[in-house]
Amino acid sequence: MVNVYIIAGPTATGKTDVAIELAKRIDGEIVSCDSMQLYKYMDIGSAKPTKEEMEQVSHHLIGVIEPSDFFTVARYQKMAFQAIDDIVSRGKTPIVVGGTGLYLNSLLYIMDFAAKPIDQKRRIELEAMNGEDLYAYLLEINSGAAERIHPNNKKKVIRAIEATELGKEVKPFEECNIKNKSHNFKLYGLLWDRKTLYERINQRVENMIEAGLVDEVKNLFSMGLTSDNYSMKGIGYKEIIEYLNGNYTLDEAVHLIKKNTRHFAKRQQTWFKKYEDMIWLNVDEDTNIADTVEKIL
Numbered sequence: 001m002v003n004v005y006i007i008a009g010p011t012a013t014g015k016t017d018v019a020i021e022l023a024k025r026i027d028g029e030i031v032s033c034d035s036m037q038l039y040k041y042m043d044i045g046s047a048k049p050t051k052e053e054m055e056q057v058s059h060h061l062i063g064v065i066e067p068s069d070f071f072t073v074a075r076y077q078k079m080a081f082q083a084i085d086d087i088v089s090r091g092k093t094p095i096v097v098g099g100t101g102l103y104l105n106s107l108l109y110i111m112d113f114a115a116k117p118i119d120q121k122r123r124i125e126l127e128a129m130n131g132e133d134l135y136a137y138l139l140e141i142n143s144g145a146a147e148r149i150h151p152n153n154k155k156k157v158i159r160a161i162e163a164t165e166l167g168k169e170v171k172p173f174e175e176c177n178i179k180n181k182s183h184n185f186k187l188y189g190l191l192w193d194r195k196t197l198y199e200r201i202n203q204r205v206e207n208m209i210e211a212g213l214v215d216e217v218k219n220l221f222s223m224g225l226t227s228d229n230y231s232m233k234g235i236g237y238k239e240i241i242e243y244l245n246g247n248y249t250l251d252e253a254v255h256l257i258k259k260n261t262r263h264f265a266k267r268q269q270t271w272f273k274k275y276e277d278m279i280w281l282n283v284d285e286d287t288n289i290a291d292t293v294e295k296i297l
Contacts, residue, residue, distance in 0.1 A: 041219065191283065
């Protein structure tokens with residue numbers, strides 16, 4: 001059975017650097033597991049690998065869909081396995097890299113996406129409701145699912161309502177435990193101490209602003225995208241939108257991006273710690289990437 005290496009961890013942990021070095025050592029190719037890097041034209045805010053990095057090693061699922069598209073976990077699963085199988089067919093080794101936990105789940109566990117199709121008319125009705133009413137409705141029809149979802153996470157609340165109305169059980173992460181044995185997944189997580197990781201996150205946000213994140217969002221606006229597009233709800237994009245709409249100063253927007261990214265990193269860490277097979281690798285600013293790859297190998 002073919003090995004599929006997985007390099008996971010919160011944002012700003014240096015996953016790309018480790019994955020590229022690993023790919024060079026084992027004749028590998030990288031498959032992104034990042035929900036934002038899938039989109040075209042969204043390079044800075046999603047922290048995509050640079051052109052130079054992607055020239056060193058072949059990357060898959062980077063900038064492959066339009067930012068106006070509505071993208072699902074089921075679609076990611078299909079595209080990711082197609083990429084993995086293609087890499088294997090050419091005698092190379094797949095390396096899945098990223099921090100989107102649900103996407104990673106779709107590879108590691110048997111997840112049934114063969115449910116009834118989404119009722120688009122009902123979806124529009126639900127999206128038109130305010131968040132408080134949506135959550136109250138979910139609490140009424142499926143209190144168990146409501147307890148696992150934050151009231152402000154409108155996207156997840158809507159999906160839980162849809163699943164409940166379709167008669168499909170909404171399972172928590174812990175119950176999605178039937179492992180996918182089609183590949184030999186080898187999981188590695190990069191672990192930083194929290195203080196240093198938060199400093200790296202803050203610096204990364206500063207670098208994004210200097211690299212032109214504001215202009216990137218303006219360009220997306222010029223293409224017809226708005227805050228209603230799912231792609232524009234990502235951290236970094238939604239705060240800059242508020243700045244451009246006059247609701248924040250740029251300093252306030254930058255502060256919020258840093259804060260929201262730190263909170264996101266904490267949630268990512270909590271998610272990944274649920275993987276019993278994850279081998280954690282302690283890294284810091286003095287860690288040699290080659291040494292980390294040696295540990296993996």
